[in-house]
Amino acid sequence: METNWYEGGLRLIEEVTTNAEQIQDELLSEILTRNAGTEYLRRFLHGQTDKQLFKKNVPVVTYEDLKPYIDRIANGERSDVLLAEPITGFLMRHEHVAFVCLQIFSGTSGGQPKLTPDIAEVANKWQLFRTLYESPVMKHFGDINQGDKRMEFLFARPEIETPSGLTATSVSTSVYKKSGFKAMLRKFHTSPVEAIFCPEPEQSLYCQLLFGLIQRDEVILVGSAFASTVLRAIKFLENHWQELCSDIKAGLISHRITDSGCRSAASLIMKPNPQLADMIQNICKSKSWEGIIRKLWPKANYVRCVCTGVMSHYTEELEFYCRGLPLVSAAYASSEAQYGINLNPLCKPADASYTFLPNMAYFEFLPVKNDHDESIEMRSNDNEDTESVDLVNVKPGHRYELLVTTSTGLYRYKVGDVLMVTGFHNNAPQFQFVERQNVAISVDQEKTSEADLFKAVTEAKALLDPLGFVLTEYTSYADTSSAPGHYVLFWELKQKEGNHCKELDPKIMVECCYRLEESLHYTYKIYRKKNIIAPLEIRVVKQGTFDALMDHYVSKGASLSQYKRPSCIKSKEALKILDSRVMGKFFSPKSPL
Template sequence: MRMKGWITCPMGLKGLIHGVNLFLKTMMLPTFDPRDTEAGSRILEDITSNAGHIQEQVLEEILTKNASTDYLKGFLNGHSDKGLFKNKVPVVDYEDIKIYIDRIALDGEPSRILTNESITELLKSSGTSGGKQKWIPKTAEEGERRAFFSCLCDTVLNSFELRSFQGLNDGKALLFVLINPDIHTPGGLVLRTGSESEIKNRKDRYPQFILCEDSNQSLYSQLLCGLVQRDAIVNVGTFFASGLLRIIKFFEEHWQEMSSNIRTGQMSAWITDPNCKRAVSLILSKQMPDLADSIDLICQEKSWEGIIKKIWPRTKYVMAIITGSMAQYIPALEFYTGGLPVVSPVYGSSEAFFGINMKPLCSPYDVSYTFIPNMAYYEFLPIDNHQDPTCTNRKDAHLKDHIVDLANVKIGQHYELLVTTFTGLYRYRMGDIVLVTGFHNSTPQFKFGQRTNVVLSIHTDKTTEQDLQKAVAMAIQILEPLGFFLLDYSSYADTSSIPGHYVLFWELQLRSNDDIPELDQVKMEKCCSLVEQSLDQKYKLLRNQSISTIGPLEIRVVKQGTFNVLMDFYVSQGTSLNQYKTPKNIKSEKAIEILDSRVVGKFYSREVPNQDS
């Protein structure tokens, strides 16, 4: 899944909406206090009941504003007709528009190349799910649009919280956020992630330590403040499930030092950032030996199962994106949270925000998102439910003949998502496959399926991220009775020998805090075989040929902490910690070297997969 995080709605919005223009004739978004769930719920019901009409209005406004841009003039000759747009404007991916973005970002050319709104900054994608970082234009109006979306998200969260839990109103949320220093392009635009953009444009709304650009100092300070106020914390979260596991590991490495700080009332000397020192000094103002003793008692237990619930005993739920590639972390989160509900609130990206989870307390495996129809104009390219989405011809001139709009999608159908935005993206392929699961009023709901461009391939085989995730989930069941769960994994296609073969890197975790014992050779080889047996028929055919074109699958077990080291590498290359997602298909030779340097065991499939299953 893509970005995917949340941004709190600006507080202090006073006016409730009465008779607002929900069809966005001038893109004046309705304002409301997200704490007023009745007002927010009315807006949600109105816009989801009129999705088709709102979508037409959104497209009309985008074209009216931007028909004179260099990009659209080449197809529409200055006209803003919606039918002409659907007939003439091609379906594109990032590489098709990169030349226009580069002219603005690198050469300093005016925004009107793509949009008649002034581009104020560029949002950078993580680059870890699709392999390449993208720069997406953002305007001031887009910031307001995203703030409105976040208010709607808060409305949903507030409504379910008030119905389901007692004590939330007098508690605090511990939501971990980290930022990096700004980068400026040669053309003079600032380059940030979506979360960094929100934080830096609304600095007055955040604790000072969140403004610290040293991630270790910032995370340490946030955790320390969370420990001092442990009895006030009622929910814990961050953007992605993988990030929350990273925070738990960081806590595991530093809890003794934090406990010492609490015992003495003094912060560690290595915390030098003035924002961190000033913010923590307001909370850590005296010696608290009893609190330190209680933290020690919990953290010294042999197993850290349920550690979040034990450290923050009033916690009602955990918040993190848990869909798409993040689903692999559900078992680990269930272990560390003690079975607390995991709320996966929104689906969005650097390009646009899309959907809100209207049933936040549903099972992490059942999360669907409802499209919010005034965020952008959405179109959908049907994918045959038995078709490999990676096989779709990305440059087929007739693709647009098959596109359907938001109001005409069908339940049970897979689609590739296309988006047209106010900020200069037109019929842009997100690279995301979604499954329509139902409707909320007239607005479709969907599950995120997979990315189209993340595959393993040796010959003519194409294994998608979703295929691999399902296969790994099947195989790890062999080790679960021994007390193991899979903390993280990645893969690459090793073609250095003939035949080439799939390599999986696994980081295993015991439910106790014991060191990983020597792994059973037979069971690990069985894991390799079960992964292969769970892959598609094409893969198994190529493995079964008399002159095999794919060699036996290999699992390389790595030391504990390896995927933290991998994350540090990607962060050093410019990826934001907030948006980091472990790449499931490693393309960087340096990243493969990092993983290989920490391998503690190699295992191969000893069986040829059965083609009949």
């Protein structure tokens, strides 16, 4: 008999990573055998299921290539135009958010949601994946399912109905609706289901914080899908802790909460507790909020959220609030498939690698040129003629774009993520997330990737550290309203101590602009010297601006727990929100060397 439930998960990880090649071949054979008769695959394979024929004849595709087939199913045609299995609905991902079920999401920028077919098998695979990604965490921190509580900020979104009568929902909402999750929620989470399904995000967040504070002595895990969501919760707490303390003292929930489900759930747990309210108040009224997570939830062992990729920008600020608590990025997945798990959850966020699980999907990898010193135009972005590499044949140090084939009708599908191989566990490769493919800012022929921009911002913001400022959020915008166009960076700053930002030194901000340009890639600097691109601009915005931006996207259908701020702004409405809150504008004084 197992002494701990996760020991079986650890053994399964060893088994599947050892037999990675065999499992991948068997999985692809199963997918092709099951779906060989579909309209889509018949076009390329004519009923055959040979692996080499599949890789030779079936094209590498994006969502736009599959969208006509998915639309036909959504409009009432049989699912066998794309997949043999009867579908139960659709999984939905908005283009401007990122997703990783309960841990890592990968996302893009844009507006309309993507729909991917959902079948009964998907729920079972998510359940298995959860067991596997939690097993290494439990190995280090102990079983959290032993009467302790998780304070995770979870937010469901309403379903939409397609013309066929089938529903479309986000993956997270689909997970939250399952009876098994609801049963676990009641036992092991501080947030009641009524708060998670509350249609008003601000009311939901208020209630989840309230319930987490009331049960503070039971909480051993704090987290959400993304680091940005945890920070949003802490900033919300900074603004509303007095009202929350008042509720706890009186044993009554604030009149601001109008949702009947939240009020009903609160009535079952709340009772007057002046002692607890005073204790929380004494903690929150401190001048510095350094280590506030540890102070408010003293038994918390770690903070679990995505801190890799674009989310690595939030690491410094989050470490300030959770001083000493490990930041754990446990897994890498998306609405299309589950990918890998972090076998070393105690590593620094910047060092996190994900071991791919060969039983989750069939994986292929398109090589991507790994040279950031050369012209961006020389990088291989068009991989159509590049031969794909199997999971077990990738090479350490090389970068690849991820392709997946799944039982849900995705065949050689470009996820859009660029990954770098960091090593192997047994025969399964380990990857670090590098960037989203083709997520870039550009004003001419140059292309600046998400990773390029992050690197440059990291270099520039270091100039603010000695002054006591923290860059809490940033995004970019290609201003082509005049010629030549130029890069605009929106920065939201705050002081390390206190909530209000003191006056900025214009000389330092101008130097930040120059440092940014100096840290960008070769092509950008050449274009700047030739005046093909005008001087870079930083626009400093008021505190709370990026919260307003998040609220805007949430109002358009994004889930608060799945939101990832866009690296480059293309929406006129979003740009208007940012520009209306600009406090100062600064320009690079000269061309970079």
